[in-house]
Amino acid sequence: MDFRFNAEQTAFRDAVREFARAELRPHSASWDREGAIPRDVVRKMAEMGLVGIRLDPATGGQGADCVTTGIAHEEVAAADFSAAYFVLMPTLVGEVIQLAASPEQRERWLPAICAGESVPALALTEPDAGSDARNLQMRAERHGDAYVLTGEKTSISLGETADVCVVFARAEAGITALVVDLHSPGIERRGFRDLGTKAIGRASLHFDGCEVPVDDRLGEEGQGFRLVMQAFDYSRALIALMCLGSAREAIADAVEHTRQRTAFGKPLIVNQGVSFPLVEHSTFIEAARLLSYKALWLNDQGLPHTAEANMVKWWAPRLSVEAIHQSLLFHGHMGYSDEVPQQQRLRDVIGLEIGDGTAEIAKAVVARELFGRDYRPY
Numbered sequence: 001m002d003f004r005f006n007a008e009q010t011a012f013r014d015a016v017r018e019f020a021r022a023e024l025r026p027h028s029a030s031w032d033r034e035g036a037i038p039r040d041v042v043r044k045m046a047e048m049g050l051v052g053i054r055l056d057p058a059t060g061g062q063g064a065d066c067v068t069t070g071i072a073h074e075e076v077a078a079a080d081f082s083a084a085y086f087v088l089m090p091t092l093v094g095e096v097i098q099l100a101a102s103p104e105q106r107e108r109w110l111p112a113i114c115a116g117e118s119v120p121a122l123a124l125t126e127p128d129a130g131s132d133a134r135n136l137q138m139r140a141e142r143h144g145d146a147y148v149l150t151g152e153k154t155s156i157s158l159g160e161t162a163d164v165c166v167v168f169a170r171a172e173a174g175i176t177a178l179v180v181d182l183h184s185p186g187i188e189r190r191g192f193r194d195l196g197t198k199a200i201g202r203a204s205l206h207f208d209g210c211e212v213p214v215d216d217r218l219g220e221e222g223q224g225f226r227l228v229m230q231a232f233d234y235s236r237a238l239i240a241l242m243c244l245g246s247a248r249e250a251i252a253d254a255v256e257h258t259r260q261r262t263a264f265g266k267p268l269i270v271n272q273g274v275s276f277p278l279v280e281h282s283t284f285i286e287a288a289r290l291l292s293y294k295a296l297w298l299n300d301q302g303l304p305h306t307a308e309a310n311m312v313k314w315w316a317p318r319l320s321v322e323a324i325h326q327s328l329l330f331h332g333h334m335g336y337s338d339e340v341p342q343q344q345r346l347r348d349v350i351g352l353e354i355g356d357g358t359a360e361i362a363k364a365v366v367a368r369e370l371f372g373r374d375y376r377p378y
Helices: 007-023 025-034 039-047 066-079 082-100 103-114 224-260 272-300 306-330 332-336 342-353 359-371
Strands: 120-123 139-143 146-156 164-171 174-181 187-191 203-213
Touching: 007 025, 007 066, 025 082, 025 342, 039 082, 066 082, 066 224, 066 272, 082 103, 082 120, 082 164, 082 174, 082 224, 103 164, 120 146, 146 164, 146 174, 164 203, 164 224, 174 203, 174 224, 224 272, 224 306, 224 342, 272 306, 306 332, 306 342, 306 359, 332 342
Parallel strands: 120 164, 139 164
Antiparallel strands: 139 146, 146 203, 164 174, 187 203
């Protein structure tokens, strides 16, 4: 059993880390204040092969394996958590499109996404249907060669600025996936004033008679639920690595700070009350990283990975919040200011204790996998 990245993955990690530290980290605080990441930065990320990293090279992607894709998410999030959404959403949306789109549809949408020219979003959550994706109320009514969308999607990452969106709505045959140009008539966006990840522009999307050509449907009517569930297992391991990348950097900051800061003539870090919590958090972070990469490796092998992906989805955000919080406290009075990045990291990571499925939902999925469907909790 080899736990090492191969030579190509190691070189890729080092290149992404260097890029992220030079191009993303210095601007992270200002992007948080301004509430946006410039499009030219997204295009730079695309030039690095980070946007659409997992997608088919024939459409401009890198065709990377799942483990390499995880490396990209971890390293980008370590430098700027919000920037990692511009890796995550093209990966997730692109995966859904690749699974179900015709060759013509792939050529129409994926090259622009991979180039960073078209920012994608995924619209599943509704005001009364978050984790209960089978209970979607948005309607997609067929009128000739078009569907007419009516309803609301909420908590859409990149919703304020995205150009294209995979929307899941209820058609006559069931939940159906449609690719929607978000600049179309009949769509209104309403941004959230969020605690963290301010630069991703989370929003609600209101559809009032928005027409979508039938040619923009992914697969057949009624296949949408299966499509999104397939993609979610994979994305949950990526989300875990985003959180852990941020936590890893927070602990590294705390180590450096407590080495330099002295009390009673000695560095703070020599005190067990400081060093032992840092050891504990480092241990938990490493364990969760290994489980995250195991889930991705299993996916690469075509093996079941639902349990592992959902284990890290509930665990990684929680332990990352705890680790970042501890780092903030070890920075003393300055930790409570915006002059160090711990407060921003804490605000950012907390969101993924909710987003993409709460801990309770993830645990219910794991319970189903471990104990069987007849004994899953409700």
